[in-house]
Amino acid sequence: MRFSILLFFLIMFMIGTDTFLISPMLPTLQTEFGVSTGMAGWMLGAYTLGSAVFALIAGPLSDGWNRKTVLLCGMLGFSVSTILCGFADSFWTMCLFRFLAGVSAAFTAPQVWASIPVVMPPSQISKTMGIAFSGLATAQAFGVPIGSWLAAASWSVPFWTIGAASMPLMAFVYFKLPDMKPRAQEKPSILSRYVPLIKSGKARSGFFAYLLLHLGSGTAFAFIGKWLADSFQLPVGHIGTVMMFLGIGTLLGSVVSSYATRKLGNVNAVIAGMSFVILLYAVLPRMSSLPVVTVGFLLLFATLGVVFPTVMEALTALNAAIRGTISSLANSTMNAANTLGAWIAGAIYAQYGGYSSIGVFSAACLALSLVVFFYGGVMGNKRTPSREQTASSS
Known part of the structure; x- marks a missing residue:
């Protein structure tokens, strides 16, 4: 059981490292391939675009397949496509290989979330998710910082390292995880799995607010x-060191998330957290002191580390019967927002006053997200299902 927990952690660690790796390397890759600042965002957006589009298909399809097989195929594609990124000889081949890596991640990450309730005993599910x-x-x-330090030797090395390090995990998945075949023989269509969410006004509001939340944070991060x-x-190399503190902030936030929500309640934690993040996004890009900026972003990402799991919990509680599909849709929404955010960030940075304008845009997105979350009733009492939820589950 402990080995399974470690395996799930390592899979998400590899996917996370690959997902965030481009941001600190962006100046290096921009110079390497000779592209403009506005175009450079495509190297970020290609990955998230592939993940966003194919997560909509991968989640519902995998509900009718053996999850272990889907996980293995996804990890194989992820490993190979990431290694190929290190051999990219042009801007567009890099975008192609990043797109393929995103597609592979779309078939991998949702299987982790969907496999945990199957593999782990009920008392360990919440802990393993965390x-x-x-x-x-x-x-x-x-x-990401380690990848940045490796990139100081050559920009290709981080991609080769991540791809190669992912391969042994496939062997552990094959030998250690059980088959996870669907129980029901009937395989509903992909569209039919999304119908309850499409019909639910609360779900529509929730996912629109989730899109805005990640659009703001993704644009700023890019x-x-x-x-x-x-x-x-x-x-x-120094950029990677600074960004290490961003990751430490997220890690700290995820650790204290359950404590914060117990003390404040889910609703108050989201209101206080997002309000604080809005303020920091507006102010930090105007700071000229690197230590102040570093500490500020550590606090910002620690707060997001509390907000993201709390919001995700509210979304998965919308309809307990289709949590796998909800998780896939949330993953797709996040990556769609990050894709759009990377492109918007490039345009804003190049044409509208640099990073301070990005900060204003991100703050506005989060403010609107906060309004939609509560206007749509998403952050209501999750223990008492609404009539709409009950009807959509039946």
Whole structure:
């Protein structure tokens, strides 16, 4: 059982490291491939675009397949496509390989969340979910900086390292995890699994608010590395060191998330957390002191580490009968927002005053997200299902 927990953590760590790796390397890759600042965002967006589009298909399809097989195929594709990124010889081949890595991640990450309730005993499900989520936070804290330090030798090395390190995990999945075949013989269509969410006004509001939340945070994150290089003249290795504190913040937030929600309640934790993040997004890009910026972003990402799991819990509680599909849709929504955010960040950075304009845009997105979350009733009492939820479950 402990080995399974460690395995889920390591899988999410590898995916998280690969997902966030491009941001601190963006100035290096921009120079390597000779592209403009506006175009550079495509190297970020290609990955999240592939993940966003194919997560909509991968989640519902895997509900009717053996999850172990889907997980193995996804990890194989992820490993190979990430290694190929290190051999990219042009901007567009890099975008292609990043897109394929995103597609593979779309078939991998949702299987982790869906496999945990099957593999783990009920008393360990919540704990294992938290540990798997901390794999993403740990990737930001340590995986991305390590990748940045490796990139100081050659930009290809981090991609080769991540791809190669993912391969042994496939062997552990094959030998250690059981088959997870669907119980029901009937396989509903992909669209039919989304119908209850489409009909639910609360679900529509929740996912729109979730989109805005990640649009704001994703736009700000995409060009942090570029901003640190331009404003503070940091080389790629030092950028990774600064971004380590962002990941440490996320990790700390995920650790104290349950404590914060117990003390404040889910609703108050989200209101206080998002309000604080809105303020920091508006203010930090105007700071000229690197230590102040570093501490500020540590606090910002620690707060997001509390907000994200709390919001995700509210979304998965919308309809207990289709939590796998909800998780896939949430993953797709997050990556769609990050894709759009990377493109928007490039345009804003190049044309509207650099990173301070990105900060204003991100703050506005989070403010609107907060309004929609509560106007749509998403952050209501999750213990008492609404009539709409009950009807959609039947």
